[in-house]
Amino acid sequence: MGVGLVVVSHSERLAAGVAELAAQMAPDVVVLPAGGLAGGALGTDFDKVSAALSDADSGSGVVLLYDLGSAQMTAELAVETLGDPTRAIVADAPLVEGAVAAAVEAQGGKDLDAVARAAVAAGVGSDIEQAAPAGETITEELELRNEVGLHARPAALLARSLAGLQADVRVRLGDAEADAASVLGLMGLGARKGDRVTLVASGADAGEAVRRVLELVEGNFGE
Amino acid sequence: MGCTAQDVIAALRAGAAVVADHRDELVELDRVIGDADHGENMDRGFRAVASKLDTAAPETPGAVLKQVATTLISTVGGASGPLYGTAFLRAASAVGDATELDGMAVAAALQSGLEGVVARGRAEPGDKTMVDALVPAVDAATAAAAEGAGPDRVLAVAAAAARTGAESTEPLVARKGRASYLGERSAGHVDPGARSTALLLSAFAESRS
Numbered sequence: 001m002g003v004g005l006v007v008v009s010h011s012e013r014l015a016a017g018v019a020e021l022a023a024q025m026a027p028d029v030v031v032l033p034a035g036g037l038a039g040g041a042l043g044t045d046f047d048k049v050s051a052a053l054s055d056a057d058s059g060s061g062v063v064l065l066y067d068l069g070s071a072q073m074t075a076e077l078a079v080e081t082l083g084d085p086t087r088a089i090v091a092d093a094p095l096v097e098g099a100v101a102a103a104v105e106a107q108g109g110k111d112l113d114a115v116a117r118a119a120v121a122a123g124v125g126s127d128i129e130q131a132a133p134a135g136e137t138i139t140e141e142l143e144l145r146n147e148v149g150l151h152a153r154p155a156a157l158l159a160r161s162l163a164g165l166q167a168d169v170r171v172r173l174g175d176a177e178a179d180a181a182s183v184l185g186l187m188g189l190g191a192r193k194g195d196r197v198t199l200v201a202s203g204a205d206a207g208e209a210v211r212r213v214l215e216l217v218e219g220n221f222g223e
Numbered sequence: 224m225g226c227t228a229q230d231v232i233a234a235l236r237a238g239a240a241v242v243a244d245h246r247d248e249l250v251e252l253d254r255v256i257g258d259a260d261h262g263e264n265m266d267r268g269f270r271a272v273a274s275k276l277d278t279a280a281p282e283t284p285g286a287v288l289k290q291v292a293t294t295l296i297s298t299v300g301g302a303s304g305p306l307y308g309t310a311f312l313r314a315a316s317a318v319g320d321a322t323e324l325d326g327m328a329v330a331a332a333l334q335s336g337l338e339g340v341v342a343r344g345r346a347e348p349g350d351k352t353m354v355d356a357l358v359p360a361v362d363a364a365t366a367a368a369a370e371g372a373g374p375d376r377v378l379a380v381a382a383a384a385a386r387t388g389a390e391s392t393e394p395l396v397a398r399k400g401r402a403s404y405l406g407e408r409s410a411g412h413v414d415p416g417a418r419s420t421a422l423l424l425s426a427f428a429e430s431r432s
Contacts, residue, residue: 037300043264044300044301044304044305045300046296046297046304047297068401069344070305070400073305073306073343073344074305077305077308077309
């Protein structure tokens with residue numbers, strides 16, 4: 001089983017909402033909310049966080065995300081009081097983007113460190129440009145025929161399909177461009193049914209990357 | 224005279240009483256620069272501490288401190304839960320399983336508590352937090368203990384220094400916690416966490432006299 005996630009928030013509903021959103025991207029990942037105090041009041045509940053931490057750990061460890069200051073402290077304290085504190089990492093990441101990025105990474109079977117890094121990287125923003133890997137560049141134009149376009153689930157499927165490939169894949173819609181590895185970037189394009197997007201892939205596995213994306217698009221993302 | 228588990232329990236009961244007496248004051252301090260729950264949270268936590276001591280009174284100072292830590296962590300709710308919880312947890316480790324604490328041990332417990340708070344909250348002196356009360360308290364306690372003072376004297380000087388430290392937070396602009404979102408508007412009020420720290424240390428000191 002893969003890395004689990006715990007969403008620590010002052011608000012029960014906020015934690016539940018973030019967990020719901022992240023879980024949609026990653027059906028096999030255990031994403032547990034730990035929000036609010038017993039009885040529903042705002043606050044962070046150490047016992048609730050500790051219980052979620054233990055329930056989310058199937059053996060590969062847990063990444064915790066938090067909203068505000070004391071949620072971070074409660075999360076860190078819960079980790080510190082674990083029998084083995086190396087089994088969990090509190091990620092200093094934006095709550096929503098970090099949870100989604102971590103869930104997608106965990107769905108891809110990555111280890112604890114990689115999942116935590118994905119959460120943190122979600123907050124760094126797009127100003128970090130990766131050097132394009134060497135190799136051929138393939139450009140392919142595709143038409144989206146599935147009902148919801150590049151919305152959450154298809155975007156997650158697309159990003160996940162490229163995991164492990166040596167390829168830099170970009171998706172363009174008009175003037176906008178997104179890194180295909182970024183679920184939120186893809187969603188931000190707002191590509192809908194009937195839109196034509198351009199796929200630009202470079203790197204050693206560019207051909208395989210394009211093949212995988214084509215397969216998804218032609219299969220209407222399994223809808 | 225050393226400080227036994229019974230003395231630590233008496234100090235914590237005094238702490239719970241002072242927190243209850245100052246509940247509204249802490250709420251008011253937190254209302255102007257935070258989310259108005261500090262008094263309520265601390266009161267809930269220390270009521271739980273007192274009631275836990277009624278049912279289970281551990282036999283060493285360290286075990287009492289550890290029980291207090293876990294009770295506060297589970298009942299306080301706000302940021303002060305993990306902060307005070309960590310402070311008492313680290314203080315408990317510092318005193319180990321000694322059955323009686325001398326002045327040096329009390330100072331060492333305060334020092335470890337402060338280190339725990341700093342590690343947990345990442346606040347520095349001047350950030351307008353409980354650290355502004357704890358740092359001078361630990362400095363004064365350490366100096367007194369080094370000169371051979373016993374637990375009573377160590378706690379008394381720590382409490383006096385904490386009061387002055389808490390008052391010094393009034394003009395500061397908060398850089399940590401919910402109050403930091405207020406920026407300049409946080410100046411002009413004593414930090415509620417620094418105030419509760421000073422209140423608790425005073426109660427601990429007075430329980431010995």
